[in-house]
Amino acid sequence: MILILPDGKQINKEVNREMKFRSLFIIMLLLSMIFVSACSNSKGTQNEGANKKETIEFWTMQLKPTFTDYIQNMINDFESKNPNIKVNWVDVPASDLQQKMLSAVSSKTAPDLVNLPVGFATKLVSMDALVHINEALTKEQQDQYFAGGLKAYTTYDSKVTYGIPWYLSIEETLYNAEIFKKAGLDPNNPPKTFEEAAEVAKVIKEKTGKYGFYPSLDLSLPLRYMVMFGAPLLNEDGTKAAFNTPEGLHMFQYFTDLYKNDLIPHSIITDDERKGIDEYAAGNIAIFSTGPQYLTQIKENAPDVYKDTLTSEGITGKSGLHNMSVQGLVIPKQSKHQKAAIKLALFITNPKNEVEFSKLTTIYPSNKKAIEDPYFTQLPKNPEPTDRARITGAKELENSEVLVDFKGNTAVANELQQALFDALQKSMLGKLSPKEAVQEAESNWNKILENNK
Amino acid sequence: MKHHPLTPLLFLLPGCIILGTFIFYPTINAIWLSFTNYNIVDKPKYVGLENYNQLFHDSMFWYSLYHTIIYLICVVPALVILPIFLAILVNRKIKGIAFFRSVYYIPVVTSIVVVGITWDWLYKDNGLLNYILQLLNLINQPIHWLTSTSTSLIAVMLVTIWKGLGYYMVIYLAGLQSIPDELYEAAEIDGANSWKKTTRIIFPLLMPSILIVSIMSSIAAMKVFEEIYVITGGGPLHSSETLVFYIFKEAFDKLNMGYASAAGVILFLITLALSVANLKILGKENNI
Numbered sequence: 001m002i003l004i005l006p007d008g009k010q011i012n013k014e015v016n017r018e019m020k021f022r023s024l025f026i027i028m029l030l031l032s033m034i035f036v037s038a039c040s041n042s043k044g045t046q047n048e049g050a051n052k053k054e055t056i057e058f059w060t061m062q063l064k065p066t067f068t069d070y071i072q073n074m075i076n077d078f079e080s081k082n083p084n085i086k087v088n089w090v091d092v093p094a095s096d097l098q099q100k101m102l103s104a105v106s107s108k109t110a111p112d113l114v115n116l117p118v119g120f121a122t123k124l125v126s127m128d129a130l131v132h133i134n135e136a137l138t139k140e141q142q143d144q145y146f147a148g149g150l151k152a153y154t155t156y157d158s159k160v161t162y163g164i165p166w167y168l169s170i171e172e173t174l175y176n177a178e179i180f181k182k183a184g185l186d187p188n189n190p191p192k193t194f195e196e197a198a199e200v201a202k203v204i205k206e207k208t209g210k211y212g213f214y215p216s217l218d219l220s221l222p223l224r225y226m227v228m229f230g231a232p233l234l235n236e237d238g239t240k241a242a243f244n245t246p247e248g249l250h251m252f253q254y255f256t257d258l259y260k261n262d263l264i265p266h267s268i269i270t271d272d273e274r275k276g277i278d279e280y281a282a283g284n285i286a287i288f289s290t291g292p293q294y295l296t297q298i299k300e301n302a303p304d305v306y307k308d309t310l311t312s313e314g315i316t317g318k319s320g321l322h323n324m325s326v327q328g329l330v331i332p333k334q335s336k337h338q339k340a341a342i343k344l345a346l347f348i349t350n351p352k353n354e355v356e357f358s359k360l361t362t363i364y365p366s367n368k369k370a371i372e373d374p375y376f377t378q379l380p381k382n383p384e385p386t387d388r389a390r391i392t393g394a395k396e397l398e399n400s401e402v403l404v405d406f407k408g409n410t411a412v413a414n415e416l417q418q419a420l421f422d423a424l425q426k427s428m429l430g431k432l433s434p435k436e437a438v439q440e441a442e443s444n445w446n447k448i449l450e451n452n453k
Numbered sequence: 454m455k456h457h458p459l460t461p462l463l464f465l466l467p468g469c470i471i472l473g474t475f476i477f478y479p480t481i482n483a484i485w486l487s488f489t490n491y492n493i494v495d496k497p498k499y500v501g502l503e504n505y506n507q508l509f510h511d512s513m514f515w516y517s518l519y520h521t522i523i524y525l526i527c528v529v530p531a532l533v534i535l536p537i538f539l540a541i542l543v544n545r546k547i548k549g550i551a552f553f554r555s556v557y558y559i560p561v562v563t564s565i566v567v568v569g570i571t572w573d574w575l576y577k578d579n580g581l582l583n584y585i586l587q588l589l590n591l592i593n594q595p596i597h598w599l600t601s602t603s604t605s606l607i608a609v610m611l612v613t614i615w616k617g618l619g620y621y622m623v624i625y626l627a628g629l630q631s632i633p634d635e636l637y638e639a640a641e642i643d644g645a646n647s648w649k650k651t652t653r654i655i656f657p658l659l660m661p662s663i664l665i666v667s668i669m670s671s672i673a674a675m676k677v678f679e680e681i682y683v684i685t686g687g688g689p690l691h692s693s694e695t696l697v698f699y700i701f702k703e704a705f706d707k708l709n710m711g712y713a714s715a716a717g718v719i720l721f722l723i724t725l726a727l728s729v730a731n732l733k734i735l736g737k738e739n740n741i
Contacts (some may be wrong), residue, residue, distance in 0.1 A: 029472075029477070102493065102708070105493075268577075269599055270599055270600055270689050414707065425690045427689075429601075429689065431690070
């Protein structure tokens with residue numbers, strides 16, 4: 001507001017001051033922007049490494065609160081044996097981990113050791129942002145792990161191993177014996193194949209109104225099912241989609257029929273595995289395929305359902321293959337404490353610590369020596385569901401492999417997953433026939449693979 | 454009193470730094486990035502208008518833009534008009550009215566994650582909403598709100614409207630309280646009923662607030678993201694994916710930062726045009 005004053009000089013003074021004010025304001029704004037960009041370009045202060053005590057940052061994927069004590073004790077043990085290394089432990093929720101990792105790496109604030117599943121590491125591998133374990137570890141050190149575990153963390157051309165396998169989980173079937181009994185089915189004779197599961201689901205729906213089956217469709221699961229049904233994902237050299245076969249069509253048809261006949265919940269199309277676990281724990285589903293480590297969660301949250309739970313080998317298709325998931329440890333190249341990180345990684349994956357971890361939940365060690373422990377070969381006196389799950393799974397280890405292999409196309413893994421899932425959705429929602437959907441998936445895959453060359 | 458010429462500037466400095474850091478610098482940086490092929494991995498390389506060209510031919514971009522426009526058309530009128538009635542309702546001096554004002558405002562301050570989980574349960578096939586609709590014999594079969602491509606966007610829009618009502622109600626309430634009571638009394642003397650009072654007194658005098666609400670809700674509708682991320686994840690089959698969600702996926706799933714920045718610039722231009730249009734249309738009548 002400009003005050004109108006009788007004195008002409010005053011007006012000019014006011015106007016001048018206002019214009020000066022405005023231009024100074026603009027200058028301040030510009031200065032603050034330059035100030036900000038200058039700050040962002042300078043490297044943050046880093047640990048020189050020449051100090052006597054090193055602090056390394058260790059990220060785990062959603063291990064709190066269930067395993068807080070185990071990890072903390074292990075870290076305390078490590079620190080007492082390595083007095084010059086201090087470990088800063090950060091636990092990250094699974095759903096945030098991939099993005100947190102990517103932003104940490106891109107902002108040059110990556111941690112030193114990360115518990116990262118293969119699926120989340122794909123982008124980092126294509127950026128060559130991880131330490132080459134095959135170079136950092138001696139042959140002896142590498143040989144102590146199962147070949148399958150190391151292979152999961154090795155690039156397709158076998159040139160680089162970028163992670164140390166930590167624990168393995170096998171896909172198993174959890175099923176609610178109570179619902180089986182109500183539907184007049186024999187709980188000791190669970191379905192072993194997809195076909196059997198569909199028939200069981202039908203009976204359960206008719207007799208109890210509950211959903212028999214929850215085959216989660218998120219992440220790489222549709223690709224896994226495809227392989228289980230006997231259709232390979234890619235051709236030999238990974239350049240073209242190879243699932244447009246009778247088996248591939250059968251897989252699409254199978255899920256479409258299940259959905260159309262309301263034998264699986266509609267929400268399966270938008271929900272993820274976590275929601276499936278919730279539904280199972282709520283007693284709404286009879287069969288749930290998952291890693292047996294989730295049994296601990298069900299034990300905590302739904303003890304009633306837990307006591308009715310039996311386990312069986314994972315449901316599979318024509319191929320008879322079972323999937324193995326590998327969780328491992330990776331070291332970003334940015335880390336200024338690689339040696340210390342490797343020390344910690346080797347410590348975490350030694351036989352003693354791995355067996356102890358396996359005693360807390362149904363996972364399997366990646367260390368060959370650890371599997372020799374009687375814990376994995378003998379059933380205890382009064383076996384609980386988790387005990388049975390463990391022995392069953394240990395036997396399955398030989399027949400399990402990581403089923404989804406992107407063959408060098410890890411950079412576009414997410415796009416491929418999305419393309420297959422989109423096509424499957426279209427088939428299930430009736431927007432395309434299963435045949436058209438498989439063809440669309442194939443042509444989209446080929447387009448993506450072509451662009452990735 | 455002597456004023457040091459720099460005093461007002463010093464007061465403004467903290468605000469300027471924050472604005473500069475979090476708004477102006479990222480904006481200009483994003484505009485620059487939109488002309489590059491930045492993917493976090495490598496250094497950004499200038500590629501001219503290639504991103505914009507690609508966007509033009511990207512059916513997913515147009516699809517999400519289409520959803521955003523539907524959002525605008527449906528949500529904005531609802532959030533401009535409905536809160537007026539809510540505000541009129543709570544603009545009384547009866548005891549306990551403060552309770553109702555708070556209750557209507559609670560959705561605004563409730564975490565979107567909590568809202569998302571709750572509405573997810575409400576929308577289930579065997580959820581409360583379907584139950585009530587079937588009870589009232591309005592439908593025979595449960596509606597697959599979140600798992601059908603035709604209803605997923607509607608489902609999310611309802612949540613946005615529900616969550617925003619209280620926010621705009623408060624703005625209108627402030628506007629209502631500046632309308633002198635004498636006007637109502639004069640109208641009553643002239644024989645006006647409630648409806649006439651609403652349309653002839655409240656609406657015209659509330660115009661400045663309506664303008665603000667219109668602009669704010671338009672911008673909010675263009676930027677909608679959280680509801681979609683939490684409730685449907687853009688699905689099924691991208692049927693509830695809006696522009697910001699599309700940008701998010703391109704940027705953080707596929708790491709196509711340059712491409713996503715280009716889409717962001719387009720979003721910025723559309724929002725700017727919308728705000729200017731709002732000002733011109735609604736502002737004209739009131740010489741604002």
